[in-house]
Amino acid sequence: MDVKTLCLGLLTFGDATGYEIKKAFQDRLSMLYDAGYGSIYPALNKLTTEGLVSCRTMAQSKRPDKKIYSITLDGQIAFLKEMERAPASDKFRSETLATLMFAHLLPASHVSKVIDDLIKSYEDNIEVLSGECDMKQSLSEKFLCGYGIAVKKSAIQYMQDNRHLIEAEALLGEQAAE
Amino acid sequence: MDVKTLCLGLLTFGDATGYEIKKAFQDRLSMLYDAGYGSIYPALNKLTTEGLVSCRTMAQSKRPDKKIYSITLDGQIAFLKEMERAPASDKFRSETLATLMFAHLLPASHVSKVIDDLIKSYEDNIEVLSGECDMKQSLSEKFLCGYGIAVKKSAIQYMQDNRHLIEAEALLGEQAAE
DNA sequence: AACACTTATATCAAATCGATATATATCGGG
DNA sequence: CCCGATATATATCGATTTGATATAAGTGTT
Known part of the structure; x- marks a missing residue:
């Protein structure tokens, strides 16, 4: 497609x-x-x-x-x-998460900021979608809107619960560099 | 990046x-x-x-x-x-969901199959990730793996709970075509 | 023996991205 | 009332990416 x-x-x-x-x-x-x-x-x-x-x-x-x-x-x-025709599989691309895969090379403060920003952008997106969702005329658009909200909410939840893993890695990296 | x-x-x-x-x-x-x-x-x-x-x-x-x-x-x-540098915002591309935005033009059976296939591919992906997750050496890789699992699980949950919206739209479309 | 998969390189057309150019209207704030 | 921002409307262009294809041989499985 x-x-x-x-x-x-x-x-x-x-x-x-x-x-x-x-x-x-x-x-x-x-x-x-x-x-x-x-x-x-x-x-x-x-x-x-x-x-x-x-x-x-x-x-x-x-x-x-x-x-x-x-x-x-x-x-x-x-x-x-x-x-x-069968649709191709879903693709997701995240420069932020790609950055986090190199957390051990980065200052812990920078890593934390990057995570904060991502959560913030998801929250903003959820707010926009929530407003739009009710105004959508078709059921399929409502479905899509709801999908976005659900997925992003769970992403935020996961990041809040597990960000310490990445932040620990960044701190370890800083210590190793000394 | x-x-x-x-x-x-x-x-x-x-x-x-x-x-x-x-x-x-x-x-x-x-x-x-x-x-x-x-x-x-x-x-x-x-x-x-x-x-x-x-x-x-x-x-x-x-x-x-x-x-x-x-x-x-x-x-x-x-x-x-x-x-x-600040990473670009996340991008998601789904041909399946794009297809579903035109559900009103498609046979309801096809719409259901497309949704089934997407849920199946997410389930398969979760299974693979679950196996890999424990074997990952670094915390950041564990984090990423867990992220994928969490997000896909919530996507499946949402689709199961709300697929009737899309399927209703496809049925309405079929009736209108008669 | 047959078949599929892995190692290892590389290119190429087609599609896409992201920025830029051009010109005017409109609308709100200072 | 002017200024800047946003909206309308077209389009191109270089750089990048995609997805397929080509080549060639070893390895593993049934």
């Missing part, structure tokens, strides 16, 4: 410009798939040449002309076919 | 070939950062030209010559400097 497929999927909710698709990625999928202009605009161009979306240009004075994309019948078929 | 930086980090644990670094990514970091040969070999080449690692070639008959990389003093300094 690539950006092209997800653009198709988002267009099933209605016509949109590239800019609006970017927003839809943020509003509906940001938790599990983020895409920037650098991948969205090329994707829409390819989809257009493949005939999976159509594009009409709306002239605007004083602004770049709007290009409004619509999914075609071929596009709907292609999208459903893509959805039949 | 890119593959280059993480190669440097892994080389702080001892000299290694590109092949061994790939394994180290799998053994130590797979949960939070996976890299393939296509990024590791170019990374090692760049690090070598930058003088952050050195490389000695061990001739082997009947096999490609081993190239054993060692981190240099410059490399150690560069790595620690990189570790000082």
